[in-house]
Amino acid sequence: MTMIVLNRRNLLAAGGSVLATGMLATGVPGLLLPARADGLAPTESMSGGANNYRKGAAIVDRIGKGGFWMSGTVRRAGDGAPLAGQRIQIWAHTVEGQEHEPQSHGATLTDKDGKFRLEMPQIIPIFGQPHGHLAYDSGEFKTVFLRPVMRSAKETSLEAHFVLQPA
């Protein structure tokens, strides 16, 4: 007959290790990606990246009244060549609306250096983290959804970088 010995010490230890592994597994997913030998690896979609996505947001000069800058780069997997004219869609919960609302969405195109930059309203914390959403979803390359998190809700800019692979 087996006896389960339950006392305060081993329960706390077990609880502690469960908490620790939970933090590690969910806290640093980027560190667990394998390194690739064949040049620049494509960006994987982030978990939750596609949440509240509205397909086909219009290309705009600015989302709403602005005040916050979303920027980044788009490059090709393998050789890392900048990709010009790529449409990047951006949305977030901002001071002007919730994530799912149409006025919170907009799109922009990359310049000849593969860079993009779009002014939008200040992002605020939603679901416990101040974060934005970006999508490449134009067909030529494989679709990628990103969900970068701001280090502080007080920041007034955020970056996200795409490395795309052919669809």
Place this chain on the structure above:
Amino acid sequence: MGWRTVRAILIWAALALAIGVPIALAAASEQLAWRGPVYILAGFAGIIALGLVLVQPLLIGGYLPGFSAYRGRRAHHWIGGAIALAIVIHVAGLWITSPPDMIDALTFSSPTPFSPFGVIAMWAIFIVALLAALRRRLGLRPRTWRFVHMPLAIVIVAGSVVHCLLIEGTMETISKATLCAAVLAAAVKVMIDLQVWRKRRTLRGESIARQ
């Protein structure tokens, strides 16, 4: 005014502050301006649930003046039900606010590190509430009940505290950390005082004797 009265006032005042200050500061948060009513309700249901998690060990440990062992136990049952209800409102409100984010959380595929802690604590709360409601029907003896309830209570306390601390939302940082520390301290104290892991036949006798 005797020492007992002063002590009673101090204990109740400390409890009121530990729960009331974080709620008041969250109610003053500028974040509320950018949120809809359902999202605000969901957030406060979560904060209130955490406050009630602080009350639970205090009631069962007999630390709150004016509550006999019997009344403390009765209140513990009702507040347990209130916590389960608050969690239902919390989850339902967040689901209405952003369905994909809530589904991610419930399926443990959320990018936010605090979500799994909240979801695990939620299931522990539901299991305890369900078993408590069926305890008599299932014929659970006090020892069996304690054996089931104590590990789940630890999961609820630890899960809720980690969940809450990792969230960046309407709660003010220091009052939030203080409430979380109080929740942990109350749970640890009651488990030590009542020696919940010892074999014992005189729990009720002891609690009544201490009143």
